[in-house]
Amino acid sequence: IQVTCESHCKGPDLWHEAHRECMSHRQSPINIVTKKTRLDPRLTPLEFSGYQEAFSGILKNNGHSVTVSVPHMATVGGGDLRATYKAVQFHFHWGENGGPGSEHTIDGEQYPMELHIVHMRQDFSTLQDALKAPSGVAVLGFFYEESRSSNRKYDGFIEALNKVEHTNDNTTIRSISLSNLILSEGNMTKYYRYNGSLTTPPCTEAVVWTVFENPIPLSKDQLSAFSNLKFHNNTPMVKTFRPVQPHKGRFVHRSGS
Ligand code: BO1
Numbered sequence: 001i002q003v004t005c006e007s008h009c010k011g012p013d014l015w016h017e018a019h020r021e022c023m024s025h026r027q028s029p030i031n032i033v034t035k036k037t038r039l040d041p042r043l044t045p046l047e048f049s050g051y052q053e054a055f056s057g058i059l060k061n062n063g064h065s066v067t068v069s070v071p072h073m074a075t076v077g078g079g080d081l082r083a084t085y086k087a088v089q090f091h092f093h094w095g096e097n098g099g100p101g102s103e104h105t106i107d108g109e110q111y112p113m114e115l116h117i118v119h120m121r122q123d124f125s126t127l128q129d130a131l132k133a134p135s136g137v138a139v140l141g142f143f144y145e146e147s148r149s150s151n152r153k154y155d156g157f158i159e160a161l162n163k164v165e166h167t168n169d170n171t172t173i174r175s176i177s178l179s180n181l182i183l184s185e186g187n188m189t190k191y192y193r194y195n196g197s198l199t200t201p202p203c204t205e206a207v208v209w210t211v212f213e214n215p216i217p218l219s220k221d222q223l224s225a226f227s228n229l230k231f232h233n234n235t236p237m238v239k240t241f242r243p244v245q246p247h248k249g250r251f252v253h254r255s256g257s
């Protein structure tokens with residue numbers, strides 16, 4: 001059968017051919033140059049609700065990443081977000097067997113992996129609608145770092161990864177919670193904030209980005225487990241990150257130290 005080559009089939013250098021916005025003026029990810037960030041006292045700790053609640057999540061291999069949709073009401077606000085945002089899904093970007101793989105970089109350093117928890121402004125009913133507003137979507141980005149010991153909070157998730165090796169495979173993860181996947185609240189006070197875009201086509205410039213400074217620990221084996229997944233074309237799903245994009249005059253703000 002004939003398969004149309006759409007967005008993810010071509011590399012990031014060619015995305016703009018089908019999606020003009022991928023070359024526009026507030027694209028993500030970016031390299032965050034810490035000495036150029038602006039301390040902003042309005043960036044107080046974020047306020048979460050429903051993050052502790054255990055839910056049954058469907059993990060899916062969509063051919064270019066693995067995504068878990070969030071079925072219950074979990075929200076984030078505060079920290080100068082101008083609205084309350086509800087979680088829609090989370091997914092990851094990674095390298096090859098624990099090598100460089102994050103999308104954002106800090107002073108040129110690329111971490112092995114990055115988690116994106118995608119939220120939409122609570123007053124919208126679909127992500128498509130939220131993407132029409134300049135701050136309709138809020139993505140929380142968390143880095144990972146390689147640790148000596150494995151992170152037991154990720155055991156259930158990594159076990160489930162084995163069940164979604166191929167495109168369109170899915171499995172239910174019983175009893176997962178967002179707070180278990182991220183940092184403790186005390187380790188989330190330091191973060192960066194800027195206005196950007198989706199990091200994949202259609203590269204829509206509707207995202208208020210929050211990138212946390214402290215990384216989540218995972219062992220080399222846990223990080224490498226993501227490299228066993230397969231892309232749509234059955235090759236190993238590795239290096240699933242977009243390269244950093246030009247700042248084009250934007251400023252990155254940082255929360256109080
Ligand atoms: S990200 O967090 O900036 N990497 C990001 C990138 C793309 C989406 C969400 C978050 N895209 C949305 C699209 C939908 C699509 C869905 C699944 O994700 O807007 O059209 O169906 O990829």
Ligand code: ZN
Pocket residue numbers: 091092093116199
């Ligand atoms: Zn992402």
